[in-house]
Amino acid sequence: MKYFGERPERSCQIPSGAVFFWMGLALLAITPGLSQEGIRGRVTDRSGQPIPFANITLERLPDSLMVGYTYTDTTGYYHLFCPSPGQYRVTFRSLGWKPVRNFVRCGDLSGRLPEFLEVQLEMQPLELDTVVVRAGNPIQVRGDTVEMRVSSFRRGNESVVRDVLSRLPGIEVDALGNIRVQGKPVEKVLVEGDDVFGRGYRVLTNNLGAGVIDRVQVLRNFDVNPLLKGIRDSQGVALNLVLKEEAKNSFFGNAALGAGLPDRYATLLNGANLRKGSKLFGIGNLNNTGRDASGTAYELLYPEGRDGFEAPGDGLSLPSHIPGGMRAGGLQENRYKSNNPELAAVSARFRGGASTGLQALLVYAGDETTAMGNTTETYRAAGLDFTNTEYRMERTGESALMGRVSMEYLKGKNRLLIGNSLKFGRSGIRKVQEFNGRPFPERAVETRRGVDSRMEFTRRMDSSHALQVSFRYIDDRRPSENLVRHISLGNFFPQMSGTGDGKQDRDGRLTFIGAEGSFLGKGPRGRVGCRLGFANGREHLLTRLGFEKEGEIRFPGPDFAARVTNQLREFYLAGNLERQIGTAVSLEIGLRGILGQNTLREANPGMGTDFPRISEFNWSSQPQASDRLVGGHFSSFIPRVGVTWKPDNLNAWRLSYAYDLQIPPLEDQAAVWILEGYRTLQKGIGGFIRMRSHRLLAAYQFGNWARQTLVNTSFSYVFDKEYAGSTSRVQPDFALIRKVVYQGRDLATFSASFDWFREALASNLKVKLNLAWQSFEDTVNFQKRTVALSSFQVGAEWRTAWTGGFNFHAGSNWNLSSARAGLVSSSLLNSSFLDLEFRPDTRWFLTLKSIRQRFRAAGSHAGTWLADLEVRFQPAPARAGLRLGIRNVFNARSYLSRQATDTGEVLTELALTPRMFLLEADFRF
Numbered sequence: 001m002k003y004f005g006e007r008p009e010r011s012c013q014i015p016s017g018a019v020f021f022w023m024g025l026a027l028l029a030i031t032p033g034l035s036q037e038g039i040r041g042r043v044t045d046r047s048g049q050p051i052p053f054a055n056i057t058l059e060r061l062p063d064s065l066m067v068g069y070t071y072t073d074t075t076g077y078y079h080l081f082c083p084s085p086g087q088y089r090v091t092f093r094s095l096g097w098k099p100v101r102n103f104v105r106c107g108d109l110s111g112r113l114p115e116f117l118e119v120q121l122e123m124q125p126l127e128l129d130t131v132v133v134r135a136g137n138p139i140q141v142r143g144d145t146v147e148m149r150v151s152s153f154r155r156g157n158e159s160v161v162r163d164v165l166s167r168l169p170g171i172e173v174d175a176l177g178n179i180r181v182q183g184k185p186v187e188k189v190l191v192e193g194d195d196v197f198g199r200g201y202r203v204l205t206n207n208l209g210a211g212v213i214d215r216v217q218v219l220r221n222f223d224v225n226p227l228l229k230g231i232r233d234s235q236g237v238a239l240n241l242v243l244k245e246e247a248k249n250s251f252f253g254n255a256a257l258g259a260g261l262p263d264r265y266a267t268l269l270n271g272a273n274l275r276k277g278s279k280l281f282g283i284g285n286l287n288n289t290g291r292d293a294s295g296t297a298y299e300l301l302y303p304e305g306r307d308g309f310e311a312p313g314d315g316l317s318l319p320s321h322i323p324g325g326m327r328a329g330g331l332q333e334n335r336y337k338s339n340n341p342e343l344a345a346v347s348a349r350f351r352g353g354a355s356t357g358l359q360a361l362l363v364y365a366g367d368e369t370t371a372m373g374n375t376t377e378t379y380r381a382a383g384l385d386f387t388n389t390e391y392r393m394e395r396t397g398e399s400a401l402m403g404r405v406s407m408e409y410l411k412g413k414n415r416l417l418i419g420n421s422l423k424f425g426r427s428g429i430r431k432v433q434e435f436n437g438r439p440f441p442e443r444a445v446e447t448r449r450g451v452d453s454r455m456e457f458t459r460r461m462d463s464s465h466a467l468q469v470s471f472r473y474i475d476d477r478r479p480s481e482n483l484v485r486h487i488s489l490g491n492f493f494p495q496m497s498g499t500g501d502g503k504q505d506r507d508g509r510l511t512f513i514g515a516e517g518s519f520l521g522k523g524p525r526g527r528v529g530c531r532l533g534f535a536n537g538r539e540h541l542l543t544r545l546g547f548e549k550e551g552e553i554r555f556p557g558p559d560f561a562a563r564v565t566n567q568l569r570e571f572y573l574a575g576n577l578e579r580q581i582g583t584a585v586s587l588e589i590g591l592r593g594i595l596g597q598n599t600l601r602e603a604n605p606g607m608g609t610d611f612p613r614i615s616e617f618n619w620s621s622q623p624q625a626s627d628r629l630v631g632g633h634f635s636s637f638i639p640r641v642g643v644t645w646k647p648d649n650l651n652a653w654r655l656s657y658a659y660d661l662q663i664p665p666l667e668d669q670a671a672v673w674i675l676e677g678y679r680t681l682q683k684g685i686g687g688f689i690r691m692r693s694h695r696l697l698a699a700y701q702f703g704n705w706a707r708q709t710l711v712n713t714s715f716s717y718v719f720d721k722e723y724a725g726s727t728s729r730v731q732p733d734f735a736l737i738r739k740v741v742y743q744g745r746d747l748a749t750f751s752a753s754f755d756w757f758r759e760a761l762a763s764n765l766k767v768k769l770n771l772a773w774q775s776f777e778d779t780v781n782f783q784k785r786t787v788a789l790s791s792f793q794v795g796a797e798w799r800t801a802w803t804g805g806f807n808f809h810a811g812s813n814w815n816l817s818s819a820r821a822g823l824v825s826s827s828l829l830n831s832s833f834l835d836l837e838f839r840p841d842t843r844w845f846l847t848l849k850s851i852r853q854r855f856r857a858a859g860s861h862a863g864t865w866l867a868d869l870e871v872r873f874q875p876a877p878a879r880a881g882l883r884l885g886i887r888n889v890f891n892a893r894s895y896l897s898r899q900a901t902d903t904g905e906v907l908t909e910l911a912l913t914p915r916m917f918l919l920e921a922d923f924r925f
Helices: 018-029 161-165 297-301
Strands: 039-043 053-058 065-071 077-081 086-094 097-106 118-120 139-142 143-151 171-173 179-181 189-193 213-222 236-243 251-261 264-277 280-287 340-353 358-380 384-411 413-436 444-461 465-486 498-524 527-547 552-553 563-583 585-603 628-645 651-661 672-674 680-683 691-704 711-733 734-758 763-782 783-800 806-821 823-838 844-857 860-873 882-888 894-901 904-911 917-925
Touching: 039 086, 053 077, 065 077, 097 118, 161 171, 179 236, 264 917, 358 823, 498 672, 527 672, 680 783, 806 894, 823 894, 823 904, 844 894, 860 894
Parallel strands: 039 118, 189 236, 680 734, 711 763
Antiparallel strands: 039 077, 053 065, 053 086, 086 097, 139 143, 143 213, 171 179, 213 236, 251 264, 251 917, 264 280, 280 340, 340 358, 358 384, 358 904, 384 413, 413 444, 444 465, 465 498, 498 527, 527 552, 527 563, 563 585, 585 628, 628 651, 651 691, 672 680, 691 711, 711 734, 734 763, 763 783, 783 806, 806 823, 823 844, 844 860, 860 882, 882 917, 894 904
């Protein structure tokens, strides 16, 4: 070791078309008679100037229960919907203005409805000098909005928004910058109510300065479509950043410039201009210190999903063919990967009057990384017992350019959204590696380009009914090339001898057209929804494997080259019914019926040196005699049911069941051998199959932010009736893997989290527990095995936010994993950390972060201690400051980890990035 200082598709059959008739009739039967009315108007000052972002709440009388809320737009207009007929109190609030209350009646039999309610607010002086930060509750709960005052949780050493969010109770920010609220992933991060970067929110949170944030609002039951708020049962979560008054209606930003050793640099520049009717953001980041600027390029190019609501084409994209890089469990990538991220992003939102909005987004992101490591794999399975060693140094690079333009027209009860995205990307990897002492240089390059166009029209018929029509077009392409040198040809092909350079070419294209119409309704006792749609998707794969030996190109045979096309057409009708039973129980039933047609066509492109690209091949040409066609018509019926019990405002129980159908990737279907790396050949199933599974979920939630206690538990069980498993022939120097269909795979998980915050103690305690168990079958060297994998994770952490000069953040996490496949292999990881913060006066801030990671497996132990130090000088109230950072204070050189697998154990030793000094000057303007 070097040391670094074919299975036919079966589906549920619909007995007759009567199912669709009765399902639609049942869903539409409950919709009449749910008409309620709305309130709309404008909020201005005494001179008639609009007051943007004023908070408007709707309270039911006589119990004063909040049943709705909204904000005025930049022109002062608002729109609220009454959930049921009756009398309500409407309150208008805005910082620096006296609140105003009005009483209205909705659904009055006389027909006199408050169609337009205009309100004028009077200014109210603010006595800021008398405010005490710790006085009052820093967390306010208003309906679906939880608002947290940032000053109660900040310590002063936060650089960007991501640092602030990580300190707030109920909010988690992982090492990659992904944000979760009470276990739910955040869909968007808004700024003053506007979406500026969509699902690529890490561009914003990793770069926007923390000093301009005044409050953070958690928007529960978030719906990006304001016309469907209150009708659609949206379970989404979003964050809204409320800026300080000094940053509103002005130009602001921050800049940083740093230099250090060895040969380190860091630059950051971002600015924003928030004016009436417009929001402009510009962000630039260039560094070689390992700081993440934007997340991965893939996330920028393919931000699938539409705010928690399934839409035509969601989740569709081609898989990447770039081999994965080195990984280490429990260790942040920038500890062992030396990377050079770069980012340039511009986002602009304009509002033309009160009804039209335009958004433009242009993002370029790139990154280059370097990593080195040793891997020793002990293989004990199917009667084999051997050890493989690998030394590897790899360089990866990726770049992405994405542009998006969208237009929104919202006036009265109508909303039209048109958006178009263009995407370009390139990624690659170079490896210098030795396997069992033999060199296998490897290189892979992949380009990506695509178009994603959508149009959506929403009509709010009244306060409880809405119609929506959507259209989607996707064109996604991914050509790639993988070159591996010095492959031992005799291991794979008996007719060949010696070594040769293998070249695997792949070209993929995905096109999709879908259209859907939806009806949604809400009544006093529940909700109803019905969707009718059509989807037509076509995926192409062109692949060929060849070898070059002594300057001559050789091809193994017809099983190593293919043109494959899979076309899937579906008509579907889906319905959802939610019904309130009593005061505490709700029942949800979902039904989805599908009529479809599939055609899988596979042809041999010939073994000549000419290898046509997709653009040169007519995929719609008539099948030839040598073509193989698989497919036919099918029908499926997919049910879903759920029960929710909320006995009070503190407890919530949920139990749900869902039936699911999935289609494996085209490469797993095609009967063609593909080179995966330097010693593995893999072949697909050889046919089209839709794999069925059953999903059961039970969840319990206790507490809320007002009680300063949050408890979330969930249990899920998934049973896959069919799944794409593998049958493998494994030897020390090579592996042949064939995808086959197995039956009966189990996966069970249990998770629990406890989040407790006490204002009196200015402390936050978090406890987490995760259990997972999986059982499946595979075949290795003609021996069928039953594999059982399990993991147990538990951890706790404590964070303080005292007003004095000292704070700490400490915690420990344990992860025990095991694998059983005849023999048992297990490993244990403990990660303990202690962060200390010292503030001797208002100008100086010292932060010391340390982490100790320890592994145990096969009776041996290994550990690594890492520490970082930061000294910050910020002369108040100046906007400039200095920051000195020392990373890897003790200059730890390597990191050793062990991982249990179903075939034995993997020992990985990574070279850590060396000690780094960085002196930065930052300025806020």
